[in-house]
Structures are given as structure tokens and as C-alpha cells.
Amino acid sequence: MNPHTTQELRLLPWTGAEGKPCYLIGDGHGYVSRLADDIESVQLNMAAHLLAHTDNLLSDRSATPEQLRYAIARLAESLRDVHRIARNRNTRHTTPGRTDHPE
Incomplete structure (x- = not known):
């Protein structure tokens, strides 16, 4: 292992x-x-699409309680994924001794 590798x-x-x-x-x-990185990108993209779908669903007065519960369940899953990504990125960007700089 290279001793200069962090x-x-x-x-x-x-x-x-x-x-x-x-x-x-x-x-x-x-x-x-x-x-x-690829999986995080997919998860973030899916979260954006889910938010758009949920916005549409909320503006649809004919949406059923089952549809809304399903959307809420998917939002909870997506929020867990996005929260994990955010925690990970925060940890990676604040790690002491990192030589690269976050964008």
C-alpha cells in the first residue's frame, strides 16, 4: 500500500x-x-422523480387514500436513501487529513 494514500x-x-x-x-x-457513486446517483434521481410524482398526486383531488399511503411509503424509503447519502458525503467532506477539496 502506498503510504501517501489516504x-x-x-x-x-x-x-x-x-x-x-x-x-x-x-x-x-x-x-x-x-x-x-452510481447507486447514489440512481437513488437521487429516483427521489427527484418520486417528488414530482407525489406533487402531481397531491394536486389530484381524486387520489385515493391507498395511493397516498403508497406514495408516503416510497417517500420514506427514498428519504432514508437520501439521508444516508447526505451523511456519507458530509463525513467524507469533513474527514481530517483529506487532501482533496469538496466542490
């Missing part, structure tokens, strides 16, 4: 057995890091 702990955008968080230790440039 190792960091990254919270991954998926969970392991029993819903426990998964972490990656590394420099942030490997296959799993790129996969996690």
Missing part, C-alpha cells in the same frame, strides 16, 4: 444482513467506490 471509511448506499450499515475502507477510487 484511507477513508465510506458509508455505502446499501445495507448488509439485518439492515446493518455497510462500510468501505479505501482511497475512494476503486470499483466498489464507483459502484456506490
Whole structure:
């Protein structure tokens, strides 16, 4: 291992057995890091589409209680994903000793 490489702990955008968080230790440039970046991008895009769909559903006076409950359940799932991404990015951007700078 290169002694000049900064190792960091990254919270991954998926969970392991029993819903426990998964972490990656590394420099942030490997296959799993790129996969996690791709999954986070998909999750954020899905959240944006879900918000738009929910806005439409809320403005539709004929929306049923079942449709609204389903939308709320999906919003809760999406919010958990987005919250995990935000926690991860905050941790990565505030890690002492990082040599790169967040945008």
C-alpha cells in the first residue's frame, strides 16, 4: 500500500444482513467506490422523480387514500436513501487529513 494514500471509511448506499450499515475502507477510487457513486446517483434521481410524482398526486383531488399511503411509503424509503447519502458525503467532506477539496 502506498503510504501517501489516504484511507477513508465510506458509508455505502446499501445495507448488509439485518439492515446493518455497510462500510468501505479505501482511497475512494476503486470499483466498489464507483459502484456506490452510481447507486447514489440512481437513488437521487429516483427521489427527484418520486417528488414530482407525489406533487402531481397531491394536486389530484381524486387520489385515493391507498395511493397516498403508497406514495408516503416510497417517500420514506427514498428519504432514508437520501439521508444516508447526505451523511456519507458530509463525513467524507469533513474527514481530517483529506487532501482533496469538496466542490
